[in-house]
Amino acid sequence: MSEPVLKAEKLDAADDLAPLRDRFLLDDVVYLDGNSLGALPAGVPDRVADVVRRQWGELRIRSWDESGWWTAPERIGDRIAPLVGAAAGQIVVGDSTSVNIFKALVAAVRMAGEDRTEILVDASTFPTDGYIASSVARLTGRTLRAVTPAEVPAALSGRTAAVLLNHVDYRTGRLHDLPSLTAAVHAAGAVAVWDLCHSAGALPVGLDEHGVDLAVGCTYKYLNGGPGAPAYLYVRRSLQDRFDSPLPGWNSHVEPFGMRPEYAPAPGALRGRVGTPDILSMLALEAALEVWDGVSIDAVRAKSLALTDFFLECVAAYVPGGRVESLTPVPHEERGSQVALRCADAGDAMKRLIERGVVGDFRAPDVLRFGFTPLYVGFADAERAARVLGEVLGGA
Ligand SMILES: Cc1ncc(COP(=O)(O)O)c(C=O)c1O
Ligand SMILES: Nc1ccccc1C(=O)C[C@H](N)C(=O)O
Incomplete structure (x- = not known):
């Protein structure tokens, strides 16, 4: 040999x-595309069948309470939290990564204040982040400047409102220095927003430890949540009261079933919710996350x-x-x-x-x-x- x-x-x-491989349904293909679509965890098919047949088919509307559907976004957020170094109560699951980038970046610009007129975005970013950042700049009346992560410290100034960066570059696989870049953004008085798509589930992120402000990520890569599985949004606890969502749907209302005409945001990470969660995908993700037990x-x-x-x-x-x-x-x-x-x-x-x-x-x-x-x-x-x-x- x-x-x-x-x-x-x-x-x-x-x-x-090595024994963890048995927690997945695989064949003899060498599967090196889990950074685009993670493989199927063995427990998912039966769970999805139960959600469809029993929770939806038999319990119907009762499942919003009895099957824990309504609270799934924050419950599953708390399940992801330890994987990205976050204490509970700071992550909600729902919507796509792109939509969460929009929520996070607009909220970041709003937090930074009127006198901060520039947004910085990773020049080598996965395209969706750049497109959304450009739209956010137009909507909020800020300018947008694309710089590489290495250029960020020199590009920061008293005009910088927010910086949107990728933790790992989707094309090259380069890991950017999240602790030192976050510290530099903070030293300039700006808000740091990180895209964790290519790092969460593959390496320690340390969101709380490094004082990250806002972060988003998908769940269909290293978290194996399935095609189109909902993304997540992290809002640091100390910023939650200042998180002013650009998509304040009824699910983020303090009293969603009060059906009030005036909007009043829920406390905590719940402010990141928008509308009715996509329960089938979300509960498939919840089952998928069980592969992390004891890991x-x-x-x-x-x-x-x-x-x-x-x-x-x-x-x-x-x-x-x-x-x-x-x-x-x-x-x-x-x-x-x-x-x-x-x-x-x-x-x-x-x-x-x-x-x-x-x-x-x-x-x-x-x-x-x-x-x-x-x-x-x-x-x-x-x-x-x-x-x-x-x-x-x-x-x-
Ligand atoms: C860094 C990064 N951000 C965002 C996305 C995608 O966003 P969405 O989940 O909205 O398709 C991807 C991959 O699809 C990605 O690699
Ligand atoms: N969501 C997808 C749907 C279809 C095909 C690919 C993707 C990806 O996630 C691509 C990935 N973000 C990448 O880094 O190339």
Whole structure:
């Protein structure tokens, strides 16, 4: 057996998280696209069937109370909280990431005050954040400036209202320095809004510890909530009274069933709610989160780094020199949970990888992305993926 195969065997044998793979329904495909759509947790199908047949089919309207439907957004928010380093009562689940970015950014600008006239946005962001930030700037009469996260400290000034940043870059997998960037934003008197889509569930975030103001994230990647699963919004406790939602629907009213014409916001994170929650998706997510029972996010991070290190090592061993260039930073403190390889014929290469049972994704114009979800990806998977990549790109 080759050296990488032997090493993978050893690493898998020593991996305490390896048994967690049984908490998912998988096949023999090497699934490295959990940074786009997480795999299906084994408990979800039966739970969804129960929600549909019994809770909806039999209990019908009673389920809003008796099945805990009404309080699901905050209950599931509290379930996500420890995974992102937040105490309870600061996260609500609902709506898409894009909608939550809108709520958070408008609320941030409103908190910052009238004399703060500029919004900063991550220039390398996933597009939706940039589009929403542009609309928020127009709606609130602020200017928008796109800067890279590294340029943020120098770009901050007494005019900065809010800064919208990605914790991990969706394309390169670069992990940005959330503690120091948040501190810099605060030193300028501005409000920090973080998009956690590519970090939550893959590495420790430390929202409370680092004093993050507002954060949003999706639940369908490393949290495995399913296609279109609702996103979440974190509002730091000390800011909750000042959170003035641009979408103050009746679900965020202090007395939703009072049916009053005047709006009065609920206390706490509930202010982030809007309208009727999407119960089917939300309760699928709640079942999916059970895979985290007894799992430490620090252990997940350690395995994630070991996996991406090992994958890079195998790529170097199997892929002919010069065929790919890694865009993912080598230092661990700058790396998320994916490896991005630049490759001239990336679109075609990914098609061929998928045909051979290795599923990653292609991001235009020339990036092969491989996401490593430590709950269900092992070292033999990493070795096989790199080996097949080597074959596809004309290696040995
Ligand atoms: C960083 C980031 N933000 C936002 C989104 C998507 O937002 P939405 O859930 O609204 O589609 C994604 C991926 O789809 C993403 O990678
Ligand atoms: N929500 C999706 C629906 C369909 C296809 C992809 C997505 C993604 O999430 C893409 C991901 N945000 C990315 O980083 O590329």
